Amino acid sequence: MTVRIVTDSTADLPADVVERLGITVVAQNVHFGTDTYKDNVTITPDTFFSMLASSKELPKTSQASPGEFKEVYDSVGDGADGIVSIHVAAKLSGTYNSAVQATELTSATCPIEVVDTAQASMGEGLVVIAAAEAAQAGASTEEVATLAKEASARARCMCLLETLEFLQKGGRIGKAQAMLGSVLQIKPMITVRDGEVHELGKARTFAKALAKMTEIAQGFAPADSLAVIHSTTPDAAQTMANELASMLPSGATPYIARMGPALGVHVGPGAIGIALLQSQAQ
Numbered sequence: 249m250t251v252r253i254v255t256d257s258t259a260d261l262p263a264d265v266v267e268r269l270g271i272t273v274v275a276q277n278v279h280f281g282t283d284t285y286k287d288n289v290t291i292t293p294d295t296f297f298s299m300l301a302s303s304k305e306l307p308k309t310s311q312a313s314p315g316e317f318k319e320v321y322d323s324v325g326d327g328a329d330g331i332v333s334i335h336v337a338a339k340l341s342g343t344y345n346s347a348v349q350a351t352e353l354t355s356a357t358c359p360i361e362v363v364d365t366a367q368a369s370m371g372e373g374l375v376v377i378a379a380a381e382a383a384q385a386g387a388s389t390e391e392v393a394t395l396a397k398e399a400s401a402r403a404r405c406m407c408l409l410e411t412l413e414f415l416q417k418g419g420r421i422g423k424a425q426a427m428l429g430s431v432l433q434i435k436p437m438i439t440v441r442d443g444e445v446h447e448l449g450k451a452r453t454f455a456k457a458l459a460k461m462t463e464i465a466q467g468f469a470p471a472d473s474l475a476v477i478h479s480t481t482p483d484a485a486q487t488m489a490n491e492l493a494s495m496l497p498s499g500a501t502p503y504i505a506r507m508g509p510a511l512g513v514h515v516g517p518g519a520i521g522i523a524l525l526q527s528q529a530q
Contacts (some may be wrong), residue, residue: 250334251392252324253381256312256343257287258336259373260356260477260505268382272324274317276510277310278344285421287510296509297480297517309513311343317350323355330389332374334363334396334459335427337443361393363400366443367478370475370523371405377473378525399525404468406439406448407477407521408457437461461522469495471524475503479512479519488520 255261256274266273275286280299285291287309289373291299294411300307306355317333338344344364363370363379379396385438387395434450437456447465451457474496482504489502496502507515 249388250328251330251387252328252387253376253383253392254317254320254324254333254347255372255376256341256347257334257508258341258343258368258510259334259376260369260508261376262371262503262505263307265377265503269377269384270520271376272320273366274312274320274362276312276341278441278513279308279310281294281305285509286410289473289509291504291509293479293508293512294507296512297343301423302513307513309510311341311346314346314349314353315404317347318353321350321354321356321360325358327354329358329390330358330359332363332379332383332389332392332396334365334372334379335358336362336368336372337366338484339366339438340368340445340511355489359389360494361389363393363396364443365396365400365403366440367405367523368406369407369507369521370477371440372402373505374475374503374523374525375399375403376472400509402526402528403470404439404465404526405521405523406437406461406464407515407519408435408454409435409463409515410518411452412514413482423517433469437464458488458520462488463490465522465524466473466495467525468526470497470527471495471498471501473503473525474522475505477505477521477523479507479515480517482506485518488522492522494506 335344437448439448476485476489
């Protein structure tokens with residue numbers, strides 16, 4: 249049984265995980281003026297955040313096209329028993345629709361299941377990892393797709409931002425719009441729920457907000473898997489991962505992931521987040 253796993257670069261999956269589990273990642277587009285880059289392919293996070301700091305105009309993002317997904321399905325579908333394509337929330341991006349359209353265009357003859365995780369970043373990525381591990385263990389296409397949908401319902405993703413400026417200008421602020429009135433006085437925390445951005449909380453200082461977000465995350469314990477995601481603060485991410493490791497089964501460690509350019513456009517520098525899959529026992 250060979251089931252191929254496809255996702256998009258919004259998942260922020262670490263490169264070693266992608267390689268180990270044989271996941272195919274379709275890159276999103278990042279636009280600086282008239283220049284277009286492929287997320288984590290032709291532009292790295294380091295280069296992106298450097299360009300972001302000096303750019304007078306906020307960059308934009310766009311989803312991979314149905315044609316790009318078609319090419320991927322054509323390729324990975326050759327000799328496969330099925331494809332499960334797992335993506336960022338449809339309410340936040342047109343990626344899911346591109347993937348669905350591609351199922352009508354591809355020459356692949358195997359079944360293709362497209363899953364909307366209603367999540368972003370490693371909230372999406374942890375679902376992809378769970379699905380890929382099931383596929384490697386020999387699960388069928390239907391079994392992997394069912395697992396991905398079930399895991400999506402247990403996925404949680406939250407993030408602490410330096411500012412709401414990037415989220416607002418990028419048009420992804422969603423239900424967190426009400427936080428804008430006090431944006432200068434607070435450090436905003438957001439969460440992705442039901443495919444949209446919602447307010448999670450706020451605090452006067454970054455340190456207090458970090459402590460509060462950690463406490464909120466710990467309220468979801470135990471977790472089957474967990475990741476700490478950051479845009480430009482790897483040391484802070486490692487410290488937080490150490491604090492949260494006890495939420496996981498014995499011997500397991502949190503993933504540390506870097507927010508890529510496609511997400512970085514909306515969260516900006518200094519952002520740090522937590523993603524987890526709540527234990528099925530919950």
